Amino acid sequence: MRISMFVMSALLSTAIALAQTVAVGEMVRISTNEPAFYPQLTADGTSVLVTAQNYAGLVRVDVATGKNEVLSTEARAGRNAMPAAVAVNDKLQLVYNNEVLTPNGEQHRYLWPQLSPDGKRIAYTVSGRGTYVYDLAGRTTIFVGKVRAARWYDDQWLVAMQDRDNGYEVTESAIVLTNVDGTFSQTITPASVKAMYPTAAAGRVAFNTAEGEVYVMTVNINQ
Numbered sequence: 001m002r003i004s005m006f007v008m009s010a011l012l013s014t015a016i017a018l019a020q021t022v023a024v025g026e027m028v029r030i031s032t033n034e035p036a037f038y039p040q041l042t043a044d045g046t047s048v049l050v051t052a053q054n055y056a057g058l059v060r061v062d063v064a065t066g067k068n069e070v071l072s073t074e075a076r077a078g079r080n081a082m083p084a085a086v087a088v089n090d091k092l093q094l095v096y097n098n099e100v101l102t103p104n105g106e107q108h109r110y111l112w113p114q115l116s117p118d119g120k121r122i123a124y125t126v127s128g129r130g131t132y133v134y135d136l137a138g139r140t141t142i143f144v145g146k147v148r149a150a151r152w153y154d155d156q157w158l159v160a161m162q163d164r165d166n167g168y169e170v171t172e173s174a175i176v177l178t179n180v181d182g183t184f185s186q187t188i189t190p191a192s193v194k195a196m197y198p199t200a201a202a203g204r205v206a207f208n209t210a211e212g213e214v215y216v217m218t219v220n221i222n223q
């Protein structure tokens with residue numbers, strides 16, 4: 001019986017995915033003076049930037065010591081803290097290098113875009129559908145999964161939140177680690193924590209809870 005190249009490729013991808021393992025280390029709560037949201041790890045993973053739920057103010061927290069340093073008290077300071085290579089315009093379309101991108105069509109709303117560390121791909125969420133990766137060179141899209149607010153762990157992996165709601169509020173939310181083509185995914189946070197809005201850098205993943213608690217954990221991928 002002949003096996004097509006497409007089937008062989010799919011089987012190979014599955015085998016590779018199954019060979020990958022994710023080691024999750026200690027999860028530590030970071031001390032913040034006020035409820036904190038939307039964490040952003042610095043590139044070296046030693047500090048995390050946090051803000052209020054309405055993006056007011058900006059605080060840097062040292063992961064090792066827990067020291068809080070107020071960087072700004074301005075309204076919307078949190079939103080302006082990390083200049084984005086990819087933006088969303090007033091029509092909720094992607095904008096990169098002054099080019100408007102609508103990989104899934106102009107009728108959709110695009111959210112949480114982020115350029116990969118190597119600058120070759122954009123991860124983004126389509127409202128109501130899930131997260132995709134857009135290849136800038138090949139102009140192709142890959143569906144990653146029904147997750148939101150994805151952030152790059154490295155060039156091949158993403159962290160994202162997988163949440164459910166009752167129409168009024170989020171009832172469940174977990175952080176998942178998924179590879180760029182969506183063939184392997186693993187939940188990395190405990191069910192007892194409503195984990196939201198992840199960030200990743202230097203082998204660490206940070207997130208906030210619905211109550212404004214911030215946690216940092218170590219995550220290693222063995223391939």
